[in-house]
Amino acid sequence: MPTGITNPLYGGFPGLGFNKGGFSGGGGGFIGGGWPKIIGPDGVLTIVDHVSYLRGKHAFKFGVEILDNKSIENETSNAKGPVRFNNLTDFFTGTLSRANLFLGDPIRTLTSQGYGAFVQDDWRVTPRLIVNLGLRYEYNTVVKDKNNQLANFDPTSATGLVQGTPYNGDHKDFGPRLGVAWDVNGNGKTVVRAAAGILYEQMSFDVLNGEGNLLGLRTMPTGIPRFNAGSTTPLPTSGNINLQALTITGGALGPVNTAWQTFNPALPVSGQPTLYAAVANPACGDGSTSPGAPYLVAPGPCEIYGVERNLKTPYVENWNLDIQRAITNNLSLDVGYVGNHGARLLGKLDHNQAPQGTGWNTPFTVAQAQSPAAAKAGFSAADAGKTSAQVCLGQGGEPINTQCVPNAFAEQAALPFTAPCAASVVGLGVANGSGGPFNPSNACLSYLSYVTIINNSYTSNYDGLQATLTGRNYHGVSFTAGYTYSHALGEGSDQGTSGNLPLTYNSYGAARQMYASTDFDIRHRFTLSMNYVIPGRKGFGQMLEGWGINSIVLIQSGAPWGLADVSDDFTGTNERNASTLSNAGEQWNFYGNPSDFTPVHGFTDTNGGALSGGKGGLPFSGNDPTGAIMASCTAADMNHFSGIQQQLALASLAAIGCYAVGNSVLVPPAYGSYGNTTQNMFRDAGFKNWDLSVTKQFKFKERFAAEFRLEFFNVLNHPIFSNPSGGPGGAIGDPSGGPPFGFSGLTPDTYSSNPQLGSGGSRAMQLGLKLSF
Numbered sequence: 044m045p046t047g048i049t050n051p052l053y054g055g056f057p058g059l060g061f062n063k064g065g066f067s068g069g070g071g072g073f074i075g076g077g078w079p080k081i082i083g084p085d086g087v088l089t090i091v092d093h094v095s096y097l098r099g100k101h102a103f104k105f106g107v108e109i110l111d112n113k114s115i116e117n118e119t120s121n122a123k124g125p126v127r128f129n130n131l132t133d134f135f136t137g138t139l140s141r142a143n144l145f146l147g148d149p150i151r152t153l154t155s156q157g158y159g160a161f162v163q164d165d166w167r168v169t170p171r172l173i174v175n176l177g178l179r180y181e182y183n184t185v186v187k188d189k190n191n192q193l194a195n196f197d198p199t200s201a202t203g204l205v206q207g208t209p210y211n212g213d214h215k216d217f218g219p220r221l222g223v224a225w226d227v228n229g230n231g232k233t234v235v236r237a238a239a240g241i242l243y244e245q246m247s248f249d250v251l252n253g254e255g256n257l258l259g260l261r262t263m264p265t266g267i268p269r270f271n272a273g274s275t276t277p278l279p280t281s282g283n284i285n286l287q288a289l290t291i292t293g294g295a296l297g298p299v300n301t302a303w304q305t306f307n308p309a310l311p312v313s314g315q316p317t318l319y320a321a322v323a324n325p326a327c328g329d330g331s332t333s334p335g336a337p338y339l340v341a342p343g344p345c346e347i348y349g350v351e352r353n354l355k356t357p358y359v360e361n362w363n364l365d366i367q368r369a370i371t372n373n374l375s376l377d378v379g380y381v382g383n384h385g386a387r388l389l390g391k392l393d394h395n396q397a398p399q400g401t402g403w404n405t406p407f408t409v410a411q412a413q414s415p416a417a418a419k420a421g422f423s424a425a426d427a428g429k430t431s432a433q434v435c436l437g438q439g440g441e442p443i444n445t446q447c448v449p450n451a452f453a454e455q456a457a458l459p460f461t462a463p464c465a466a467s468v469v470g471l472g473v474a475n476g477s478g479g480p481f482n483p484s485n486a487c488l489s490y491l492s493y494v495t496i497i498n499n500s501y502t503s504n505y506d507g508l509q510a511t512l513t514g515r516n517y518h519g520v521s522f523t524a525g526y527t528y529s530h531a532l533g534e535g536s537d538q539g540t541s542g543n544l545p546l547t548y549n550s551y552g553a554a555r556q557m558y559a560s561t562d563f564d565i566r567h568r569f570t571l572s573m574n575y576v577i578p579g580r581k582g583f584g585q586m587l588e589g590w591g592i593n594s595i596v597l598i599q600s601g602a603p604w605g606l607a608d609v610s611d612d613f614t615g616t617n618e619r620n621a622s623t624l625s626n627a628g629e630q631w632n633f634y635g636n637p638s639d640f641t642p643v644h645g646f647t648d649t650n651g652g653a654l655s656g657g658k659g660g661l662p663f664s665g666n667d668p669t670g671a672i673m674a675s676c677t678a679a680d681m682n683h684f685s686g687i688q689q690q691l692a693l694a695s696l697a698a699i700g701c702y703a704v705g706n707s708v709l710v711p712p713a714y715g716s717y718g719n720t721t722q723n724m725f726r727d728a729g730f731k732n733w734d735l736s737v738t739k740q741f742k743f744k745e746r747f748a749a750e751f752r753l754e755f756f757n758v759l760n761h762p763i764f765s766n767p768s769g770g771p772g773g774a775i776g777d778p779s780g781g782p783p784f785g786f787s788g789l790t791p792d793t794y795s796s797n798p799q800l801g802s803g804g805s806r807a808m809q810l811g812l813k814l815s816f
Contacts, residue, residue, distance in 0.1 A: 058125030081117035102165040110157035120256035121145040147286035152189035175222035194263035196349030203488045206265045206282030232369040239362040258348035270328040272464045272489035327490040344492035351498040360384045377511040385503035394481040395494035397457040402449025402615030403432040403715035411452045454617040460488040503533030522573040536562035559721040567600040589740035601726030602766045630718030635707025676701035727766045752811035760806035765794035
């Protein structure tokens with residue numbers, strides 16, 4: 044394969060993926076790779092100094108802290124040029140679905156500094172009451188690159204990109220602290236504690252540079268030629284960054300050049316425009332405008348990952364109330380409430396998104412209907428003036444199973460930074476316009492695709508009841524039993540460095556779809572750790588003494604998981620195709636009780652659910668022999684939709700299929716609409732584990748001892764399966780990828796690539812010897 048990659052660090056066979064009917068049960072398994080990912084060396088220089096001063100009932104403490112952070116990053120996801128096909132047939136005909144290309148020099152030497160100062164007073168108001176007062180100030184500088192190879196998106200500039208300091212610093216990060224400890228009766232048996240404070244976050248470099256291990260401020264193509272729609276003259280460069288994360292789309296109706304479709308990876312021909320012909324001449328364009336030599340094909344759009352200019356430091360408000368009671372000299376109970384609220388957390392939105400339904404409700408022009416990509420999907424000049432929705436409903440006589448594809452030309456033309464371009468660009472059919480709500484400057488920047496901007500839009504909330512019962516040395520028995528009942532909510536579960544599930548839609552509003560249980564939301568969790576020192580007797584070579592039993596039990600309720608359809612463009616916004624983040628996708632409609640979709644022994648569909656039908660004429664036989672599943676899904680669509688929406692819902696159902704488990708159904712949304720599922724709406728079957736060990740101690744004189752240990756992990760050999768949390772294009776996260784949706788055939792330790800030290804594996808036993816001297 045002529046990848047055009049010359050750097051030996053990035054050499055190797057490129058990754059090949061299949062959306063449907065391929066490997067891993069049609070789940071988009073990969074052959075080959077896209078790495079390496081080289082990070083480091085990293086370093087943090089810390090200077091800390093504290094001063095304490097006692098005066099009367101006050102214990103004062105003052106302190107300063109200085110951090111100097113440095114990291115050398117060479118994140119090279121997609122460096123080998125992974126290619127994705129819809130199925131094996133498309134692979135052999137050279138018809139690609141999507142390819143990702145990584146161009147330029149990704150190495151960045153990043154630095155930042157952090158400064159902090161605090162004052163604290165521990166005030167013993169009375170012998171039974173202590174008050175803790177504190178105030179901390181923090182300042183973190185804006186991240187810099189050694190060679191000034193960072194830039195940001197600025198729609199008010201002539202080219203859309205500005206190289207230099209990417210955002211303004213935040214200088215108002217004051218964090219107050221308050222704590223109270225009260226000995227209720229003065230005898231130390233009942234103590235009440237309460238506290239509250241504000242803690243500021245230190246943003247990692249990955250937040251700004253590690254999106255999907257590919258995008259960030261370092262990939263802004265300031266030094267790469269960028270061509271707007273209809274123009275063969277590039278915009279003036281605004282810097283010297285030659286790094287480019289290029290997404291090339293093909294298949295149904297993508298605005299691609301014919302050369303992409305005729306690319307044959309199995310038989311490269313000398314002089315043929317190959318998939319990676321742009322390596323020697325990287326550029327950004329609208330995918331339709333051909334600027335001419337030396338560009339062999341029309342450059343595709345560039346994906347932008349920027350940051351809000353006035354980005355604020357995220358912070359968390361913490362508070363808690365705790366009561367501790369000594370029941371006896373050996374037994375104590377601790378009950379507390381813990382809460383926190385995350386504010387100004389890092390979120391992200393696409394600022395270059397087509398309005399909802401654009402791809403389904405915009406009529407085709409004659410040129411669009413006769414384009415190679417449209418012709419491949421069965422369109423012709425007779426379909427000019429019709430919308431995709433009309434063709435999908437059979438108004439042209441076509442079967443709906445193969446014709447339900449959106450008008451990608453219209454989606455591209457409706458992007459806020461493409462819409463204001465000249466009306467003479469016939470290929471895209473764009474016209475002058477306001478640019479939409481996310482293009483206030485009305486700038487024509489049609490070389491852009493997905494414009495992700497990091498902002499402070501996310502929040503989080505946690506409330507937890509925590510109870511701990513502790514017993515100490517009661518006839519040789521000591522134990523700690525803990526129970527937590529909690530709920531964690533938020534729009535995201537990380538700092539924004541990976542693709543969220545689901546996609547964030549500007550016109551839809553992130554709050555409605557994204558604010559839900561986070562990945563860390565475990566409602567119930569019980570732990571019991573116990574050890575028993577068996578009474579012994581002297582003699583018989585110490586064989587009747589020094590024995591002990593230790594046990595740990597963990598029981599917790601199910602962890603959340605969700606879905607992301609990375610194969611279908613229901614909304615008609617092209618969000619699914621526009622981003623290189625293949626694990627961010629669209630949602631379906633769910634009606635019923637989410638607990639019906641709890642996996643049983645790793646399989647969700649063993650509860651009675653199955654996928655009916657099959658996208659693209661690929662039926663999954665044997666899943667619905669009586670038609671009962673499809674009947675349940677059809678009834679759900681009939682009950683929740685009417686008119687044209689009902690017809691489009693039934694069309695997507697017939698083309699793709701559905702799931703039904705118990706009294707609940709999961710159906711694809713109507714074409715041109717959003718689904719109602721939220722992230723993490725399902726739960727797995729929970730986690731139960733029991734570990735046990737037996738110990739025997741020997742003493743040889745006063746200064747030498749030995750301990751033998753026999754340890755059992757997962758004593759009951761109970762099968763535990765990992766959470767089916769979904770994955771990039773995988774069957775477990777994409778309902779339209781074919782069965783088994785919601786399936787997880789790995790134990791948690793294997794799933795996390797840690798089978799030796801992880802949890803959830805089969806029963807394991809080990810012997811140990813510890814010598815002390």
